[in-house]
Amino acid sequence: MYNLQLTQEQLQFRDVVRDFVAQDVRPSALKSDRLESFDRPLLIDALDKASQIGLRTMAVSEENGGAAADSLTRCIVLEELAAGDPDISAVLSLTSNLGHLLFDRLLNPAQRDRFLPEFLSDDHYHLSCGCEEEGNDTRLGILYHGSSLAARVASAAEQGLNKQWVVNGAKQNVLNAPLARLFIVSVAVPGRQQPVFMLIPRDTPGVSINPETKFRLRRHGVGGQVTFTNCHVPGDHLIDPSQADLAALLASVEPGSVFDQAIDLGIGRAAYEAAVEYAQIRVQGGKRIIEHQAIGTKLAEIAIAVDLARAAVWRAAHAGDHPEATADGSLPNLPLDLISRCFVGPAVYRATKDAAEVFGAMGVMRDMPLHKYISDSLVLMHSGNGVSDTKLRIAELLAGYKRS
């Protein structure tokens, strides 16, 4: 069986989000004064509405109060959101994906009882993850097998009989930091090879946030530096280290994940739709420009790029949801998420540039959204692991070796 049909639930999700974006996101996101401004404040009202229709908690299981959206459904939703505004999409992606990881996978019942009710009931409750390794030697760049322990900036020491942890240090470029009420943070502990992961509520004394103005060069959404100064964290806020590979699980919320690719797809689709619409209105050379071969073929190339990018993202998401499809050979045993990462970034970037060209001079003006689509896709192409280093990872996985 080869079935590319979405479920009724997935279609419904898509349509609800598409309507929401048309009514509540695009009109604000594409206002010309917002486009022209160097600052792009987060659309907080739209974010709250998104929470009210369940997008903040969509990935959390039904028994824990969410909508149990699988990876593919989340990708569909994130594409729709990003077609209106990639920042909202990035914020909701992190909160909902982390919500699923924490409340469905990682927290023990006592931790869940402590944090879940407030997470479900408060539309402003967002989650953040300070788990990316810091410094040039590790997460960013080509030497990704560097020592993780040495690079961690936050460190902790155990204190007293009741096992309070005292955390000191800072994490840079933390997505959602200015919004988050709860952080999951990887922390180095002297004498231990592996970091520990702990839950640190925003209101813990000693936690401070500095929003980062250059964050937009790295990722969408809002970000900042989180500083921990003699921050006392109770021992029961530790994530049980005996669980599955925590670092691998958290990779799903790192830059460049399949969910980031879905956001990129939304940006590409917005550019595509704008170009097709304009090409049917604008008349030059005595006819609508879509009727000129030069523009017609360019629009076709944009459509091809966006559609193939979607196929790659959906296949990678489906493979994540259905390991059995890889196990029985229905899907190739390849790192489909990394393959998709290498294809989607450049394809969408090219598509946004082509779309801008259709607009002539208006394609480079800030009061039109085309320049925004190009810049937004450029950010995603370079966030986290770039295409070159992702190819190195693919090469390792193809032959099962690890670069020295």
Place this chain on the structure above:
Amino acid sequence: MDFRLTEEQLAWQMKARKFALEEIRPVSLERDRVADPQQTFDWELFKKGSRLGFRTTAVPKEWGGHGLDFVTQALIMAELAKGDSAISKAFSQCWKWSHLIAAVCTDEQKTRFLRPFLADDTFVLGKGITEPSGGSDNRLPPDNDPSAGVKLRGVRDGDFWILNGEKAFIANGNIAKLFFLDVRTNPHAPLREGVTLFLVPRDTPGFRPGKVFNKSGWRFYQNAEMIFENARVPHANVIGEVNGAYKKSSGDTSGGDIFGDLELAANALGLCEAACEQGIGVARTAKQAGKPLKEQQIVQLKIGRMYMLTEALRSFVLRVACEHDQKIHTANAGLVMNFSTEIIQEVSELNMEICGLAGSMDSAAEKLVRDSFIWSHLAGDAVQRMKVARRIIR
């Protein structure tokens, strides 16, 4: 073949390099970050450059300019663009129209317009072609369609012409003191037979600059709307014949704007050099786990490609400049302009990749990429490519 530059060419190249390094580069990123598009221009910097000759480079010597050859012009544009592409363009835009004045104006018009231009360090030139309703229609006019292209209307009234309409995206539209303008003087004829070229001073009654466009990149170089409401322009400011703009306006009688094409390619060369310099600097200095980035094969491959593309562009640019100096006019000028689009964008993107591999997403690298976007519209869109191809095919 002799690839050596003359002493004079080398001297101008060094002068431009010094100015770019000492004056342009230090303010480039700061100017890029000025939020108000009307405030991006730096007059003090422009005046300094003017005093060094970078505004009047192309005015013939007999009229008091420097009368530099095309090779020297290309060298200067590339050096200035290595400091900041948009600032280089702000200077060379004046050369573009100096060429036009020298090629098509009468001696009386040259006296009236070139003399004040030469005397004033803040005298900037512009040309208005594009309008809200038509860009491509003017670049590649459809045959026998009088409704296509220029709509800014000019009606004769004795010794004057009355102009009504508007221009859009005009370079230096808000700061220039003198403009060439394409004006529709016969609405019933196709573009090639119904448009007249005028010289219009900024202080012409009935003219006012409109909105300054807020571009993604190239922010120093300003583009504005121009609005004409019963603007009165003397008949003495008509260039060439009435309805003859497309016969007389080009300085290149063999067809094609020979300077404008070279200009964008030479400017791209400078931006590519800036990207190469930054890329190799990062590759040499950035380390990961104690190992210099330059030792990575994928970095070596990127550096090699950046330099290969940049040197290919340099060869093509200087060949076209040399051909212009020898009055050999071919489709090469258009081809090098088209070619520079791919090169400037790929080289600046490769630099950004190297910065990404170093783990430092640098705003200078991002600016180079953003500055390169405009080539898609100016130098490498389908219309600019078809224009050149049609010249080859015909």
